[in-house]
Amino acid sequence: MKDLKFSKGLMASVLLSAGALAACSSGDDGSTAESGGEQVTVDIFQFKVEFKDQFEDVVAQYEEENPDVNIEITTVGGGEDYGAALRSRFASGNEPAIFNIGGPQDVADWKDNLTDLSDTGAADAALEGTLDGVTVESEVLGLPYNQxxxxxxxxxxxxxxxxxxxxxxxxxxxxxxxxxxxxxxxxxxxxxxxxxxxxxxxxxxxxxxxxxxxxxxxxxxxxxxxxxxxxxxxxxxxxxxxxxxxxxxxxxxxxxxxxxxxxxxxxxxxxxxxxxxxxxxxxxxxxxxxxxxxxxxxxxxxxxxxxxxxxxxxxVPMYWGVNSNQDEEVVTASKDFLDWLYTSDAGKTAVLEDFKFIPAYEGYDTSKITDPMxxxxxxxxxxxxxxxxxxxxxxxxxxxxxxxxxxxxxxxxxxxxxxxxxxxxxxxxxxxxx
Amino acid sequence: MRTRELSYWLFLAPVLLALGLVVVVPMVLGLFYSFTAWNGIQTGEFVGFQNYINLFTDERFLDSLWFTTKFSVVSVILINFIGLSLALIVTSKIKTSSLLRTTFFMPNLIGGLILGFIWQFIFLKVFASVGEAVGMESLQAWLSTTETGFWGLVILMSWQMAGYIMVIYIAYLEGLPNELIEAAEIDGASTIQRFRYIIFPLVAPAFTVSMFLTLSNTFKLYDQNLSLTAGGPYNSTEMVAMEIFKTAFVQNAFAYAQAKAIIFFLIVAVIALVQVYINKRREVEM
Missing domain, CATH: 3.40.190.10 (Periplasmic binding protein-like II)
Structure with a gap:
């Protein structure tokens, strides 16, 4: 009799614990499985809610042109919340490849996690002065979003x-x-x-x-x-x-x-x-x-x-930073994407016409800016x-x-x-x- | 000892595991971080009690603590008063009592953030229009001074929580033995006397529960505070929870905020426990 009660109790608690644990882990399974093969996955964690839809369209276009790159976007809006969310992303170990940083304080806080981007085409094309806030001893740690x-x-x-x-x-x-x-x-x-x-x-x-x-x-x-x-x-x-x-x-x-x-x-x-x-x-x-x-x-x-x-x-309200803790190929893919976004013709069109940004880079046809301000x-x-x-x-x-x-x-x-x-x-x- | 049985602990295991993971571990980690110079990214060096020493001279923290205390005292009294009044109304023999119960409880079903925005509209727009129409200065420019911000929060909180507290009182009021009240009636006690000497002492357990709920809720208030006043004007209506959040996520002083949170936890725990202890002694055994 006692044995029966014991085994019932055991079963019930094992089932409950298993259920609880399964609920915790089920999140990750999907994404890793499908991105298998030789695809490089670039996780973007960005904060500008206003252009989320347009940004996703542009990224889809990029993925079509570069089938070996898979880009995942997470958007968390608002200045304060973004900082908190980014910290928890890092704390959880699920670090994004590309994330946003604000001014010099952010650069100082995240310095250990930022890659030098001075070898990118976008850094060369950036307008004078726009890189001041993110340059530390000739290292460019961020690329401007816009002006x-x-x-x-x-x-x-x-x-x-x-x-x-x-x-x-x-x-x-x-x-x-x-x-x-x-x-x-x-x-x-x-x-x-x-x-x-x-x-x-x-x-x-x-x-x-x-x-x-x-x-x-x-x-x-x-x-x-x-x-x-x-x-x-x-x-x-x-x-x-x-x-x-x-x-x-x-x-x-x-x-x-x-x-x-x-x-x-x-x-x-x-x-x-x-x-x-x-x-x-x-x-x-x-x-x-x-x-x-x-x-x-x-x-x-x-x-x-x-x-x-x-x-x-x-x-420049915001910069893109690339996480230096990622694999070499992810870092390269991230840089390529940012370069494409700001220096390729398709990217430029999107930046000007879809995002309605005031570009922080040279070589843009600015007659396409429609709003008077x-x-x-x-x-x-x-x-x-x-x-x-x-x-x-x-x-x-x-x-x-x-x-x-x-x-x-x-x-x-x-x-x-x-x-x-x-x-x-x-x-x-x-x-x-x- | 039956409690030593393995199955007893196995039954408890899921709960203990959940509690440990989401309460105990973060609590211990938080306590640890409060002794460091943690900035949310790197743990930083060990600074001992420095964070705790600093916060006792932090005017903004102390101001918000004082504001929260004032708010809690006023709100707890008002909420319990209104809640008990509503409960007495809906347990009396009026026809629409179930409709009224639903209506009074309704505000509780709306999220705090939304409520804050709804009341912001009422205070800023409706109050101003009414004030303009009837020529009352005092109804205009609500939420732009500390006083109106304070009363705005009190009104919002009382309106939201009174219905919930009402439900607790209803439960106790309906559980009162009828013969006691009848006996008092036969002995010639008036309505007020019946309430004062029979009903009131018998619903004392409800006070313990309601006081605990209102006290801890008003102390830890965050979302209503955020959406109604956001601490403005000049951070004078900022409550402790919000002050701690801002210390952490606006000023990036994570360890310092953690120390504040620990102190805040201790304060709330002590007040709540003392309150329960005192009220428990007052309760009448039936």
Whole structure:
């Protein structure tokens, strides 16, 4: 009797454990089996959700041309989540062959896992300055995705009706003048306010706006910012003025105003005339009003008081890195794919027309860029009228969590401007002093 | 000793295995990492108690802990009050009681993230429109100050959890022996007296359970916090769970975040256990 009970118990528990274990392991079986033979499998772990479908189409095209390469794409969106997901991918041992890295901090973190890409054609073709953030002692550890830029996006029709010539806005005084003109004609133009300042989006204030005023201090070079032990806010007064101007003439309360309110609800419906955003807003505007996005908007630089010339801040938001821990053939296949994507004719067409990227490489037929903001940015970067993206060299979390959060405090009258600046300075020094 | 039998342990094995893999092992690993300079990629050197020493002077962590505590106290009281009130309503002899039960429980079936976005819309748009229509300043610009952010979270949480807590109270209320209440009625006790001296002490076990659930839930709140205020304005409505997440994944201070998480775990465990202990003593044996 006792034996029977024992064996029943044994069977039940063995079955249960087996079931639990089987559930854990069943994941891997499929993929390894089918990729057998001589195919090389390249795992891509990337973060740009917006172009996932187009990217998959292009990859399918590449696989057709190169039957011995099998590319698996995983897309995990959003900046923060991507970093976390990438770390767990590495921790699990299932390392991707190609993954994304941001600025110098990512390069420092992942250095041991990155291959030197300086022998690729794409690295040769990369525009000047775009590789700065990922170059460590003549080793190129990443290839740029694309270029992006931001500034004040304005509504051309409203400017015309108010009798303002955007080209004449070159400094703070003329901007203030234009804003006052717009404000006085608010009712005729059907405006709710002139600006929409999204104080909730700390990346708009803490990263992008601050970059405009901190870039000259760091010679427009992200690495200078990354190596700097302190920050001076040399153009802090101009920073405050632009912030105040945007805040004063914005729909209130600015602290809880977010991206979708700013771009979709207010700007796209022509209820505000100027917003501080980048070319990525094209998709959001086009989703509401295609015509406005294609022919009714323009972009101008944010004027920096005390500086003669201020350009559009243009930079590389993301880089492709190749995992050096992979087999030799996988690394080669990965490099070949990236080369093909950015330097072959088919790849170039896809980059320009399907991804709608502003290319960070030479040899592109840029007349195919259709959206007006991207065009302005590409023209500016060709003419050299740009300033760098130094915010990628800020201490980790400093821009958004420290400066951005303190700007929210300032906007809700909980802190003075001097307190914001002082706190930001000491946070920078504390981080770099370690 | 029957418990020493092999089959006893074999029966337990699957559970122990699962518990070990997803709770014990990560916990021990986490404890280990909290003593290192782990950055999420490399373990880094051993730093002893440095992470723990740092966090007691970390203003942001302490602020979020204080905010979470305030939020929990207010929410626990409100949720239990509303939950018990709803339970009393639906167990009284009204006709629509099963419809009401379903309705009150409904918010619980919606995920926290979605709820946050729904209430964000209500606070930002509906409140503002109503405020404009009736001319009430106080209904405008919700979530843009710390106070409105706080009450926004409390309202959201109470609305969501009250229905769940109601179900627990219903279970206990319906299990009350009728003869006790009848006897009290015959003795001339009023409705309020009956509630105060008969019903209330008898549903005390429900308090233990409900308090435990609400306390641990409000302390560990993350998704509602993320979708409703995202910690804004200026990180003043950031709760501990979110603060820890940001330390790890925004500032990349993984080991430090791990140390915070361990301290947070200890705090929640101590509060929850003390609460259960105290409430258990109050319960009346029938």
């Amino acid at each position: 992006e830029g931001y500034g004040f996006i304005y509504n051309t029709r409203l400017f015309e009706e108010a009798g303002i010539d955007a080209a004449s806005i070159t400094d703070y005084a003329s901007l203030e003048e234009a804003v006052k003109t717009l404000d006085s004609k608010k009712d005729e133009l059907g405006l709710e306010s002139v600006f929409a300042l999204p104080g909730k989006e700390t990346w708009v204030t803490g990263l992008h706006l601050s970059n405009t005023f901190l870039a000259p201090e760091f010679d427009n070079n992200v690495l200078t910012a990354y190596d700097a032990d302190s920050v001076d806010f040399e153009y802090g007064e101009g920073f405050k003025k632009i912030l105040d101007l945007q805040n004063e003439y914005s729909k209130q309360p600015t602290v809880s105003l977010d991206y979708s309110q700013q771009v979709e609800e207010l700007f796209s419906l022509e209820r505000v005339a100027i917003i501080q955003q980048g070319n990525w807003a094209y998709g959001s505007i086009a989703g509401i009003d295609q015509e406005l996005a294609d022919s009714g908007v323009g972009m101008m630089p944010i004027p920096v008081e005390g500086l003669e010339e201020s350009g559009l801040p243009v930079g 991207s065009k302005t940015i590409y023209d500016a970067s060709e003419a050299g009228d740009t300033i760098g993206w130094v915010f990628m060299g800020y201490p980790t979390g400093w821009g958004q969590d420290e400066l951005g959060a303190n700007i929210q405090k300032y906007l809700s009258d909980e802190a003075s401007w001097d307190e914001v600046v002082d706190s930001a300075k000491s946070a920078w020094e504390a981080d770099r002093g370690e």
